[in-house]
Amino acid sequence: MAFSFGFGGDSGAAAAGSPFGAEPSPFGGGAAAATSQSGSGPATSPDHAEAECAPAPVESATLPEGQWRADAAAAPPAGWARSFCAVELPPWCPSATGAPLGAAVTDLASRGVPVLYAPDASAGGALPPGWAVSKGQYEGGLVQWECAGDAAAVIVGAAVAGSALSGPGGADEAGPKGLFAAGTAGAALGRAMATSRLTIVEVGCGTALPTxxxxxxxxxxxxxxxQCTRAVLQDLNAPALSLKAGPSVAHAAELPQAGAAAAPAAPKEVRLLSGSWGAAMDDALADAAVAGCRDGGALVVVASETVYRAEAVAAHTASLLGLLERGRAAGMGPCVCVVAAKRFYFGSGLGGGTRAFAEAAEAWTPAGGGSRPVLWRALSVDDGKSNVRDVWVVSLSD
Structure with a gap:
């Protein structure tokens, strides 16, 4: 059975055999011809320093609730595989043993999150035809970048803490003293994950592991x-969404818990947005985020490995935090952003990193004035083998 995500203004599914009726390629025409800056991961090919291509238009598709079970049960495309990524909780996460989320956390830590792997994500595997890494055309949306797991760990850990915020011990039971006190970014993320109405927006999602x-x-x-849970997934290349992110999210939400026969409750809606970053994408993301949640609900914006070019960090940061501001203006809350990346990126045409992001976030001024960003470095990973990785959580002050 083919996955059936259609692009091009929600016009419906494309021909069977591929969501676009042709071999998956970001340059093959139609909705697959996305050409611009990607947020899904740092380009490492020598080609990545080439001149920028013309920005790709924003294209969208909706995966309605009724389509979930069919797509979640579909076999991976030929040559692809489904694997499981275990979620390792942060050191500050309170014990989930005996807690309401205990069984769910155990499932994530022991069984893991099912994710589809493209050929270029397998050990030594070759890229499919047309998917050579090139700046402004394809920059890694099929690859499982390591910081995605860090973002997932912080989100799940904050959810466990959030479930304890309403307990008899309040913030003191939710983690180390002060991390989840009122007004902190940690408290905002914890309460967002505990709310009954939640929209998750993942920008430059790639595999969408955090979502x-x-x-x-x-x-x-x-x-x-x-609960009402909605997801908005954005990436440069439509095939990365339709072939990988969308099916991965569907399968993760629909797979029964170990030992259970029934599938869990599905999210209400998943929205897929392909195209370039910029004002048009900012508007599309904001519209998708607040749609159906104008009467309230929390907003969590996620970005993993998206701040790898120094010249783009300030504008990208403004876009991410601008989504929080627009969500709050629409009556949503808490509104919080999770950014996971390496502290520095090395290589021709790269730069940026979490330090540059934190500086840009501190300097950001909301268009409406008043609120200021509240930052929390929720996780730092230094294994002595690779670049230091950080996860920053940002909320807006009251």
Whole structure:
């Protein structure tokens, strides 16, 4: 069975055999011809320093609730594989043993989050035809970048802490003293993950592992049938969304818990947006985020390995935090952003990193004035083998 995500203004699914009726390639014409700056991961090919291509238009598709089970059960495309990524919780995460989320957290830590792997994500595998890494055309949307797992860990850990915020010990039971106190970014993320109405927006999503982990956690949580969870996934290349991110998220949310026969409650809607970053994409993301949640609900914006070019960090940061501001203006809250990346990126045409992001976030001024960003470095990973990785959580002050 072919995956059936259609692009081009929600016009419906494309021909069977591929979402676009042809071999998956970002340059093959139609909705697949996305050509601009990607946020899904740092380009490492010598070609990445070439001149920018013309920006790709924003294209969208909606995966309605009724389509979930069919797409989640579909076999991976030929040559692809489905694997499981375990979520390792941060050191500050309170114990989930005996907690409402205990069984769900155990499932994520032991079984993991199911993710589709493209040929270029396998050990030594070759890229499919047409998917050579090139700046402004394809920059890694099929690859599982390591910081995605860091973002997932922080989101799940904050959800566990958030479930404890309303307990008898309040913030003191939710983690180390001060991390989840009122007004902190940690408290904002914890409360957002604990709310019954949640929209997750993942920018430059690639495999969408953080979103898949969050949706699986909520789907397996007690009372999930009464929750409203929506996801908005954005990437440069439409095939990365339709062939990988969308099916991965669907399968993560629909896979029954180990030992259970019934599938968990599905999210209400998943929105897929392909195209370049810029004003048009900012508007499309904001519109998709607030649609159906104008009467409230939390907003979590996620970006993993998206700040790898120094010249783009300030504008990208403004776009991410601008989404929080626009969500709050629409009556959503808490509104919080999770950014995971390496502290520095090395190589021709690269730069940026989490330090540059934090500086840009501190300097950001909301268009409406008033609120200021509240930052928390939720995780730092220094294994002595690779670049230091950080996860920053940003909320807006009251």
């Amino acid at each position: 898949a982990a969050a949706l699986r956690l909520r789907a397996l949580a007690p009372g999930s049938a009464d």
